[in-house]
Amino acid sequence: MQQRPYNFSAGPAAIPEEVLREAASEMLDWHGSGMGVMEMSHRGKEFISIYERAEADLRELLAVPANYKILFMQGGGLGENAIVPLNLSRAGTVDFVVTGSWSQKSIKEAARYCQPQLAASNAESQHTTLPDPARWKLSAGASYLHICSNETIHGVEFQTLPDLKALGSDTPLVIDCSSHVASRPIDWSRVGLAFAGAQKNLGPAGLTLVIVREDLLGHALKACPSAFDYQTVAEHDSMFNTPPTYGIYIAGLTFQWLKRQREGELAGIAAMEQRNRAKAELLYGYIDSSDFYVNKVSPDCRSRMNVPFFLRDESRNDAFLTGAKARGLLQLKGHKSVGGMRASIYNAMPLAGVQALVAYMREFAQTQA
Amino acid sequence: MQQRPYNFSAGPAAIPEEVLREAASEMLDWHGSGMGVMEMSHRGKEFISIYERAEADLRELLAVPANYKILFMQGGGLGENAIVPLNLSRAGTVDFVVTGSWSQKSIKEAARYCQPQLAASNAESQHTTLPDPARWKLSAGASYLHICSNETIHGVEFQTLPDLKALGSDTPLVIDCSSHVASRPIDWSRVGLAFAGAQKNLGPAGLTLVIVREDLLGHALKACPSAFDYQTVAEHDSMFNTPPTYGIYIAGLTFQWLKRQREGELAGIAAMEQRNRAKAELLYGYIDSSDFYVNKVSPDCRSRMNVPFFLRDESRNDAFLTGAKARGLLQLKGHKSVGGMRASIYNAMPLAGVQALVAYMREFAQTQA
Numbered sequence: 170m171q172q173r174p175y176n177f178s179a180g181p182a183a184i185p186e187e188v189l190r191e192a193a194s195e196m197l198d199w200h201g202s203g204m205g206v207m208e209m210s211h212r213g214k215e216f217i218s219i220y221e222r223a224e225a226d227l228r229e230l231l232a233v234p235a236n237y238k239i240l241f242m243q244g245g246g247l248g249e250n251a252i253v254p255l256n257l258s259r260a261g262t263v264d265f266v267v268t269g270s271w272s273q274k275s276i277k278e279a280a281r282y283c284q285p286q287l288a289a290s291n292a293e294s295q296h297t298t299l300p301d302p303a304r305w306k307l308s309a310g311a312s313y314l315h316i317c318s319n320e321t322i323h324g325v326e327f328q329t330l331p332d333l334k335a336l337g338s339d340t341p342l343v344i345d346c347s348s349h350v351a352s353r354p355i356d357w358s359r360v361g362l363a364f365a366g367a368q369k370n371l372g373p374a375g376l377t378l379v380i381v382r383e384d385l386l387g388h389a390l391k392a393c394p395s396a397f398d399y400q401t402v403a404e405h406d407s408m409f410n411t412p413p414t415y416g417i418y419i420a421g422l423t424f425q426w427l428k429r430q431r432e433g434e435l436a437g438i439a440a441m442e443q444r445n446r447a448k449a450e451l452l453y454g455y456i457d458s459s460d461f462y463v464n465k466v467s468p469d470c471r472s473r474m475n476v477p478f479f480l481r482d483e484s485r486n487d488a489f490l491t492g493a494k495a496r497g498l499l500q501l502k503g504h505k506s507v508g509g510m511r512a513s514i515y516n517a518m519p520l521a522g523v524q525a526l527v528a529y530m531r532e533f534a535q536t537q538a
Numbered sequence: 539m540q541q542r543p544y545n546f547s548a549g550p551a552a553i554p555e556e557v558l559r560e561a562a563s564e565m566l567d568w569h570g571s572g573m574g575v576m577e578m579s580h581r582g583k584e585f586i587s588i589y590e591r592a593e594a595d596l597r598e599l600l601a602v603p604a605n606y607k608i609l610f611m612q613g614g615g616l617g618e619n620a621i622v623p624l625n626l627s628r629a630g631t632v633d634f635v636v637t638g639s640w641s642q643k644s645i646k647e648a649a650r651y652c653q654p655q656l657a658a659s660n661a662e663s664q665h666t667t668l669p670d671p672a673r674w675k676l677s678a679g680a681s682y683l684h685i686c687s688n689e690t691i692h693g694v695e696f697q698t699l700p701d702l703k704a705l706g707s708d709t710p711l712v713i714d715c716s717s718h719v720a721s722r723p724i725d726w727s728r729v730g731l732a733f734a735g736a737q738k739n740l741g742p743a744g745l746t747l748v749i750v751r752e753d754l755l756g757h758a759l760k761a762c763p764s765a766f767d768y769q770t771v772a773e774h775d776s777m778f779n780t781p782p783t784y785g786i787y788i789a790g791l792t793f794q795w796l797k798r799q800r801e802g803e804l805a806g807i808a809a810m811e812q813r814n815r816a817k818a819e820l821l822y823g824y825i826d827s828s829d830f831y832v833n834k835v836s837p838d839c840r841s842r843m844n845v846p847f848f849l850r851d852e853s854r855n856d857a858f859l860t861g862a863k864a865r866g867l868l869q870l871k872g873h874k875s876v877g878g879m880r881a882s883i884y885n886a887m888p889l890a891g892v893q894a895l896v897a898y899m900r901e902f903a904q905t906q907a
Contacts, residue, residue, distance in 0.1 A: 173566065173567075173572060174572035174573070176572070176573055176577055178573075178577065178578065178579045178582075179579070180579070180780065181577060181579060181580060181780065182577060183573075183577050184574065184576055184577055186566065189565050189566050190565075190566070192565060193562045193563075193565035193566065194562075196559075196561060196562035197555065197558050197559070198542075203542060203543035203545070203866065203868060204543070204545055204547075204552075204868065205553065205558050207550060207553055207558075207741075207743075207788070208545055208547065208550060208551060208552050208553055209547065209550055210547045210548070210549070210869055211550060211743065213547075213869065243612040243613050243614070243617070243744055243782075244612050244613060244763075244765055244766075244779070245612070245765065245779045245780050246780075247764065247765045247778065247779040247780075248612070248765040248766070248779060250763075250764075250765075251763030251764065251765065251766075252763065255763075278763070278764055281760055281761060281763075366780065368780055368783075372576075373576045373782070373783065374576075374580065374780045374781065374782055374783045374784070375612055375744040375745070375781070375782025375783070375784070375785055376744070390761075391650055392650060392651070392761035394613075394617060394619075394621065394624075394647070394650075395616065395619075395620065395647055396613055396614065396616045396617040396619075396620065397613075397617070397620075409616065410613070410616045410617060411549065411550065411614050411615075411616075411735065411743045412744070413612075413743055413782065413785075414550055414737075414742065414743045414744070415742045415743070415744070415784065415785075416744055416782075416784075419576070497572065499572060500582065
């Protein structure tokens, strides 16, 4: 069989080939039921079994404690920018750490529902560093503190999550982990709520994952639509509304794929973390060794998922992209707000894909010299 | 090839086999792009072409006038129960006609955002009739009037949409047409906004269609999340948020399938209407002729999409369902709130499926006699 191209899209993004093949083979008949998954009632035993396995597999993969609910919702990260404060803010003060485009959008949207306070920002460095948690201005009595733990556009990632308790704060931490969920373990002792659009590391666009500590439920504002009230969604096992059933199915196949992954002794998310580290080190290592390419993010907070880089001579951008596409290296153009290139190397991108990219980058630099 | 079972699910529901086959065949590589549709950036030319064709095909099929926006959103019908008043109510008076479970949910949810008024109800008949529009109590200056034009659970359908102008009212009409959209033409001269979850007649759950007259945009309440502000969504061609790309793709394939349908001289939605009429007449005709089964809805407002019926001897329900499944007639159990049976016979259900159902019903009645 011919090698598929390597797809570096920032999202919607590459899905493991095994997952796509399984989904294609079951499109007209899931496990002898006579129905495709898209055609099943969400209340029927067939879909319930798909849902329950997906929930259990994700809980196991991410070691989600029993006192956290896993919700399968709709609306994406931008939707959650409203849905989180509608559920958690109590119309009070909420702290935000702004580290790039996504957290900027979050603080702006939250102002509809609460009093957002800027606890810290990396705007001075053009979003290429991360502010030290020890210097964050934490508001007393804030309903929660929001961070984007991986900024998809600017390529900065919290290498470890901030420990607010160690800073003397009881404020729950909310993380928008859309673009690195399932790429490494999550320390739940530091997290009150995590949300993620599925379309980067989990499955198709239109499915949104919310994992929330139970004690944070039950405080939604009156303006919160019932379909987006976490308590209501939790009480109905994500089936108050008809859930995005096919997205849950594809995410479930992805969870099964994740459970099968191995790196030496490591399995599942631990294996993914090691592989993702190796992929990122290879790509950043080459960029740093080159005079032709540059990445502007401080090495201590470079994203392992989204690697924005620039050709020092940007007049060669089009030639670079054309050559990449001819070699089966797709969707490398950077986000329009920052320009340049971006290689998103999510879980579904194998090391071989990054090796092929580096080989091409090296060749392109040499031929342009 | 073996005949697929006939799937009478109320939603998520059967999808045309041609659509499923095409989706399966393109799962790993859409049109030589090297990517599956789930893996494409929503900003890339490949997905943009899918989106634009879907929008254009739907506009043609439903004869949507140029001054109406077609929005592809998330959140389903229950989400729209909040999103519509957030966008259109101006926190003022909104009239509701309650004709079954779905319109009941709508009026309840709207109370978060506006002053809902009950213009009419069919509760006295246990939701088996439709109140005469000439007798509706229309509020002066209402922001809009909401109806559910086909009640999925109770099986009542407006055979023609009410003409509020003819009743002397300028109030815009909002229709929740989730469960009969694309089954018959829509008279847009009577409609301000139509919404529909996709999972009955259009495609997979998680995609929500909103068609709205432009002059109704731009009045969202402050509490309306940006991702659900129709004006914002319209300005971004449904890509303010990452849209449910795969759902749009499947809906687009379904629109192409609809355009290929023929009944004699008729094509597209007109052909579907004729076919749906024939399917419904066959099923209701048999039920009415039988002493064994009963449908309780008044003949002048029986749904062509959702046919609830009861065995007069309900002790035989389980045997009926077991025998049906053995003959490849799936998901006939009625909604838990009303009991009995329900045959949902959406666009994807061929006449042959209804013929098979009637043949089985007749046989079952005879063997039980």
